[in-house]
Amino acid sequence: MTASALYKQILRKQSFLCVGLDSDQRQLPACVANEAEPLWAFNKAIVDATAACAVAYKPNTAFYEAAGSAGWQQLEKTVRYIRRQHPDVFIIADAKRGDIGNTSRRYAEAFFETLDVDAVTLSPYMGRDTVQPFLEYPGKWAALLALTSNASATDFETLPVNGGGTIYETVLQKSKEWGTVDNMMYVVGATQAAMLTAIRKIVPQHFFLVPGVGAQGGSLEEVARYGMNDQCGLLVNISRDILFGDSSDSFAVAAAAKAKEWQRKMSLLMVNLRACYQSKIH
Amino acid sequence: MTASALYKQILRKQSFLCVGLDSDQRQLPACVANEAEPLWAFNKAIVDATAACAVAYKPNTAFYEAAGSAGWQQLEKTVRYIRRQHPDVFIIADAKRGDIGNTSRRYAEAFFETLDVDAVTLSPYMGRDTVQPFLEYPGKWAALLALTSNASATDFETLPVNGGGTIYETVLQKSKEWGTVDNMMYVVGATQAAMLTAIRKIVPQHFFLVPGVGAQGGSLEEVARYGMNDQCGLLVNISRDILFGDSSDSFAVAAAAKAKEWQRKMSLLMVNLRACYQSKIH
Numbered sequence: 198m199t200a201s202a203l204y205k206q207i208l209r210k211q212s213f214l215c216v217g218l219d220s221d222q223r224q225l226p227a228c229v230a231n232e233a234e235p236l237w238a239f240n241k242a243i244v245d246a247t248a249a250c251a252v253a254y255k256p257n258t259a260f261y262e263a264a265g266s267a268g269w270q271q272l273e274k275t276v277r278y279i280r281r282q283h284p285d286v287f288i289i290a291d292a293k294r295g296d297i298g299n300t301s302r303r304y305a306e307a308f309f310e311t312l313d314v315d316a317v318t319l320s321p322y323m324g325r326d327t328v329q330p331f332l333e334y335p336g337k338w339a340a341l342l343a344l345t346s347n348a349s350a351t352d353f354e355t356l357p358v359n360g361g362g363t364i365y366e367t368v369l370q371k372s373k374e375w376g377t378v379d380n381m382m383y384v385v386g387a388t389q390a391a392m393l394t395a396i397r398k399i400v401p402q403h404f405f406l407v408p409g410v411g412a413q414g415g416s417l418e419e420v421a422r423y424g425m426n427d428q429c430g431l432l433v434n435i436s437r438d439i440l441f442g443d444s445s446d447s448f449a450v451a452a453a454a455k456a457k458e459w460q461r462k463m464s465l466l467m468v469n470l471r472a473c474y475q476s477k478i479h
Numbered sequence: 480m481t482a483s484a485l486y487k488q489i490l491r492k493q494s495f496l497c498v499g500l501d502s503d504q505r506q507l508p509a510c511v512a513n514e515a516e517p518l519w520a521f522n523k524a525i526v527d528a529t530a531a532c533a534v535a536y537k538p539n540t541a542f543y544e545a546a547g548s549a550g551w552q553q554l555e556k557t558v559r560y561i562r563r564q565h566p567d568v569f570i571i572a573d574a575k576r577g578d579i580g581n582t583s584r585r586y587a588e589a590f591f592e593t594l595d596v597d598a599v600t601l602s603p604y605m606g607r608d609t610v611q612p613f614l615e616y617p618g619k620w621a622a623l624l625a626l627t628s629n630a631s632a633t634d635f636e637t638l639p640v641n642g643g644g645t646i647y648e649t650v651l652q653k654s655k656e657w658g659t660v661d662n663m664m665y666v667v668g669a670t671q672a673a674m675l676t677a678i679r680k681i682v683p684q685h686f687f688l689v690p691g692v693g694a695q696g697g698s699l700e701e702v703a704r705y706g707m708n709d710q711c712g713l714l715v716n717i718s719r720d721i722l723f724g725d726s727s728d729s730f731a732v733a734a735a736a737k738a739k740e741w742q743r744k745m746s747l748l749m750v751n752l753r754a755c756y757q758s759k760i761h
Contacts (some may be wrong), residue, residue, distance in 0.1 A: 221585065259582045262589035266551040273548055295575055295602060297629040300541045303503065307544035320577055320602040322624060324631025342604060347579040349606025352653060357641040364635065364646060371634060 198287055198315055198336055199379050200404060204428045206252045206285055211464035213429050214456065215253035215289065215406065217436030218243065218275065220260050222268075224441050226448040236264065237271040243440060244279055246453035250460035253287040253432050254279055255406075276312055287432070288314040289340060289406065295320035295327040305330040309337045316340045318384055318406070321368045325375055332376045339381050343369050344396065346386025346409030369399045378402045385424070387415025387433070393423035404430055411438035417459075421466040429467065435459055480569055480597055480618055481661050482686060486710045488534045488567055493746035495711050496738065497535035497571065497688065499718030500525065500557065502542050504550075506723050508730040518543060519553040525722060526561055528735035532742035535569040535714050536561055537688075558594055569714070570596040571622060571688065577602035577609040587612040591619045598622045600666055600688070603650045607657055614658045621663050625651050626678065628668025628691030651681045660684045667706070669697025669715070675705035686712050693720035699741075703748040711749065717741055 207213050220236045220243075232238040244254065256275060261268035279286055294304045294317060308317045309331070316338035319328055331339040344354055344365040354365040362370065369383065385396055387409035396405075405424055409415035410433050417433060424431055439459070443451030489495050502518045502525075514520040526536065538557060543550035561568055576586045576599060590599045591613070598620035601610055613621040626636055626647040636647040644652065651665065667678055669691035678687075687706055691697035692715050699715060706713055721741070725733030 219582070257578070257582055259576075259578055259585040259589065262551075263585040263593060265589070265593040266548050266555055268589075269544075269548040269551045291578075293577055293602070294541075296539070296541055296573075297627065300501070300539055303541035303545040307541065307547070307550075311545060311547040320575070320604045322602050322604045322635060323627050323629055324634030324636070326629050326631040345579065345605050347605055347608050349608040352606030353604060353646065353650065354606070356646075356649065358646075359639040359641055364638075364640075367638065368635065 200428065203252070203287055203404065206287070207429045207467075210250065210252055210460070211467060212250050212252055212460040213431045213433055213463050213467070214251045214459050215255050215287075215432040215434040216243065216247050216251045216439055216456065217291070217408070217434045218254055218256035218260075219436040219440065220256070221441075222260070222264055224444075226444045226446070228446045228448070234267075234271050234274070236261065236268060237274045240271070240275040241278060242449040243452050244275070244282070246449040247439065247456035248283050248286065250456040251286065253289060255289040255291050255434055257291040257436075273312060276314055280313065287316065289316040289318065289432075290314045291318045293318050293320050293342065295323050297323065298326040298330065301327050302330040305334060309334045316382065318342065321372060325372070328372065328375055332380050337380065339376065340406050341368070341372055341381060341383055343383040344385050344389050344392060346388040346413055346415065350386065350389070366395075366399060369396065373400050373403070378404070382406055382432075384408065387417075387420045388413055390416060390419035390423055393420065397424060397426065401426060402428070402430070404432060406432045406434065408434045411435045417462055418466065421463075425466070433463070482710065485534070485569055485686065488569070489711045489749075492532065492534055492742070493749060494532050494534055494742040495713045495715055495745050495749070496533045496741050497537050497569075497714040497716040498525065498529050498533045498721055498738065499573070499690070499716045500536055500538035500542075501718040501722065502538070504542070504546055506726075508726045508728070510728045510730070516549075516553050516556070518546065518550060519556045522553070522557040523560055524731040525734050526557070526564070528731040529721065529738035530565045530568065532738040533568065535571060537571040537573050537716055539573040555594060558596055562595065569598065571598040571600065571714075572596045573600045575600050575602050575624065577605050579605065580608040580612065583609050584612040587616065591616045598664065600624065603654060607654070610654065610657055614662050619662065621658065622688050623650070623654055623663060623665055625665040626667050626671050626674060628670040628695055628697060632668065632671070648677075648681060651678065655682050655685070660686070664688055664714075666690065669699075669702045670695055672698060672701035672705055675702065679706060679708065683708060684710070684712070686714060688714045688716065690716045693717045699744055700748065703745075707748070715745070
């Protein structure tokens with residue numbers, strides 16, 4: 198999918214919502230917990246309930262690997278289901294992979310051929326050759342970690358490097374030359390929204406995948422104010438707030454309502470910001 | 480497993496060989512390629528052929544994920560087999576994971592409970608809370624990326640940080656406080672052997688997991704000269720040279736011979752270096 202195709206979907210749905218399928222087996226509602234494939238049963242219900250409001254889904258591999266190969270199977274089923282039912286939706290495997298070149302090639306195959314998602318989150322630590330194989334698949338994306346939403350982001354990411362800037366800024370500066378706005382996006386945590394202005398100066402046109410809004414305390418309004426560009430440029434991920442707001446038999450109805458609530462907020466922010474942007478350029 | 484139990488095994492086998500189970504489906508010998516579970520058939524033969532000379536096995540998850548859930552199943556079978564047949568052997572999942580705290584907890588569960596390996600390789604980029612959950616399992620280890628063996632290691636790992644040292648040295652300095660020599664080791668690439676002296680000054684007692692010897696061109700002798708400590712402190716990983724030296728029906732016999740060859744070299748290096756160390760302290 199190109200950046201402009203993603204933007205078109207955002208305009209059509211008036212939403213830049215990414216639903217994080219962090220389907221934690223220990224938190225599933227009782228009505229699906231006893232299914233033979235509980236992660237899959239839960240995901241199917243969540244996808245059916247939220248697809249009208251979501252432009253992307255982001256399963257985090259940790260929650261599937263915790264259930265072993267049976268979990269991986271349910272991840273495969275989930276991706277196939279989204280592909281079949283909602284072929285225009287963008288699917289991101291939140292896997293945070295990263296390895297030397299020939300091994301990264303196998304990861305790219307795992308995610309872009311075998312599993313067939315649109316994007317994979319990657320760690321930049323080992324440098325360019327860990328990312329390059331993912332950029333060789335037309336229409337597929339690398340979502341590179343830049344500034345994350347966790348407290349320990351200050352351990353390394355925000356350290357100043359000799360010659361100016363922090364480690365995460367150096368990651369942005371270097372890596373923006375590796376791909377294009379059609380095959381690279383960046384993970385930028387919402388808990389760091391104030392830093393988005395400076396980040397937008399380095400990568401004005403790239404999409405940002407933004408975790409940390411909702412349960413982690415980041416503000417959607419701030420993310421939109423500081424991070425949105427003229428093609429929206431944002432995929433804001435919400436997981437727990439949509440997935441685990443209601444543990445009764447009506448969990449999917451509650452998830453649909455939550456997703457709709459986020460979509461409405463996003464729609465309003467898009468109107469305001471597009472108007473603001475239009476007034477600036479005319 | 481404690482560091483001293485690992486050292487005892489190293490002394491007993493006169494070897495610090497870790498066999499990297501980078502079982503690339505495209506490179507398997509014809510005689511196993513058509514098996515229903517080719518990765519498992521290959522791994523079983525390799526483990527049987529090399530266990531006398533190896534103290535550790537390191538399957539890299541990329542090669543299993545490339546085959547989807549069926550690949551993950553064969554990884555599970557491989558780990559169970561090693562556990563049953565060679566209960567003293569150390570098993571490292573080379574997964575290079577790393578995520579925020581609650582997600583890392585699920586990765587720790589995936590690798591230490593569901594899959595049941597002894598160690599997992601982790602990326603330090605997101606900081607301490609990505610590593611912490613792995614340190615809470617008695618007898619299990621986090622193997623943290625420090626300086627890797629790929630060419631792009633110079634993109635970020637070796638950049639100088641304000642206040643002194645490089646990024647990878649900062650990773651070593653900070654992270655050595657997070658765990659102990661019994662639950663943390665470091666990935667240090669053999670292609671950077673000359674840097675091992677400086678690295679040993681920062682973390683004199685920790686085990687190093689050393690990739691890059693063999694096919695990637697690193698020198699075993701240099702790794703031993705600059706990296707060995709009084710408890711050996713090294714697990715040197717060899718993958719392709721042992722796995723794919725012979726693609727005939729006799730691949731396992733060839734792998735056994737190669738493993739024996741590496742073990743002999745290691746045994747010699749241990750004798751020399753132990754003698755040298757003994758003469759220094761007496």
